[in-house]
Amino acid sequence: MNDNGLRETVVRAFAERFGAPPAFVARAPGRVNLIGEHTDYSGGFVLPMAIDRAVWIALRPRADSRVSVASLDFGETGEFDLGRLESAGGGWLEYVRGMAWALGDELALRGWEGVASGDVPKGAGLSSSAALELAAARAFAAVSGIDWDARRMALLAQRAENGWVGVRCGIMDQMISAAGEAGHALLIDCRSLETRPVPLPPGTAVVVMDTGTRRGLVDSEYNERRRATEVAAERLGVPALRDVDVATLESRAAELDPVTLRRARHVVGENERTLAAAAALERGDAAEVGRLVDLSHASLRDDFQVSRRELDAIVELAQAHPACFGARMTGAGFGGCAVALVERSAADDFARKVGDAYRAAVGLEPRVYVCAAAPGASIEEVR
Known part of the structure; x- marks a missing residue:
């Protein structure tokens, strides 16, 4: 399914579930790394590109501190309270909960409810987890009035994966999902976090x-x-x-x-x-x-x-x-x-x-x- 198809799927599912259209649609892509493997955690260089496969969330703010997300891919709904964050021991919702934990240490968050779906293959090395983290970050930022800073959000998403999910990943996956550019790969210096868009050769x-x-x-x-x-x-x-x-x-x-x-x-x-x-x-x-x-x-x-x-x-x-x-x-x-x-x-x-x-x-x-x-x-x- 193409991006527009997935967008329409989550928007339609949201309307069916809540009886009204969503206020926002968040999207974050998976990635493929062209070259620069196992260099990120040594402060080295990587050259990934964001791909046209993504996680989408149709959502609206809530008046309380609860977050409720229905996953079309897993056929289940996950919920938690921003004031009482506790790990449930695994599963897709931990990436959303982890983002709430990482963001909430620095920023005031508001609850939201939404419907999520994606076409980034899971477990294939295309960073479906980072895509879910950054889509959730976009959702939290939208409902909470937080200015978007791609580098800062990538660092917070990495913190969520390291400190909440428990995976010692480097910064590459979150950085490219946050800061990718159409038609370009992104050269990332994993020490300074400086980035440079690099065009793909014509043809x-x-x-x-x-x-x-x-x-x-x-x-x-x-x-x-x-x-x-x-x-x-x-x-x-x-x-x-x-x-x-x-x-x-x-x-x-x-x-x-x-x-x-x-x-x-x-x-x-x-x-x-x-x-x-x-x-x-x-x-x-x-x-x-x-x-x-x-x-x-x-x-x-x-x-x-x-x-x-x-x-x-x-x-x-x-x-x-x-x-x-x-x-x-x-x-x-x-x-x-x-x-x-x-x-x-x-x-x-x-x-x-x-x-x-x-x-x-x-x-x-x-x-x-x-x-x-x-x-x-x-x-x-x-x-």
Whole structure:
């Protein structure tokens, strides 16, 4: 379903549920990261783009402090009181409740009621959780008269995910959902939070390839990777691996054990690849972007070791298509999605043939999306 279709779905469902149209419609997009993986928590560089798949909330303010949200996707309604925030131990509502907790520490909030739905695939590495957080942030800001500051809201959403939901994510997902720009990727410096919109090369398209696999119970693996980057920085005497270049790392390789060295080699190299890819995008050099994207996948597979058989298979099939400039896994890894930069004129053929080949080779049903770069979180007043 396209964005307009989802908007109309939540508006219609709201009217049916409450007997009147909503006062506002909030929207926040998912994202795909073109390059710059596992660099954000080392203060490094990432190059995501917001995609034309989003979470939508039709809502109106309440006169009390209660928040009530009906999720069309989960077929249930969640409610809580802003004056008595307590975790329910998990589920989609915790992202909304977490935003209330993070915002309420600094701002006066008002209750609201709404209907939510989205088409960001869940658990696929496209940041459905950040989209829900930022859509909820837009809703709270609208009913509470809070001025919207994308960077501040992204930081508060990250705080919600870290401190309330309990996921030690970096800032990338929330920042791109809050501050994305149509037609552009966004180069984010995860230390300073400075951003720079970077146009996609003319005649190209970004294709997301969902392998049909999910990460599962791999929190310990993720935490091990993150800890290894911290150990490497400590041993090299720097605040974070952001502060090391490839030449320095190789000259001091003997100071690290083999596993820690591989983890550090990925992060340090990925930062350099990300900056180079942003420069290549700005000069319209799709071939160079593709080369760097391919190198990123090899590094994630071999040095950071967060890929898996299905991700490698779909990436190799994508790279073999003549319209593909480059492809790699995207997201934290261990399952989920890959991303490819392809010739726009052949994007539909690419999607069909890669999907068919993957289905035949792996026996799983992929979902392949040709995506457009979308704007960040928005609010619309319904008149």
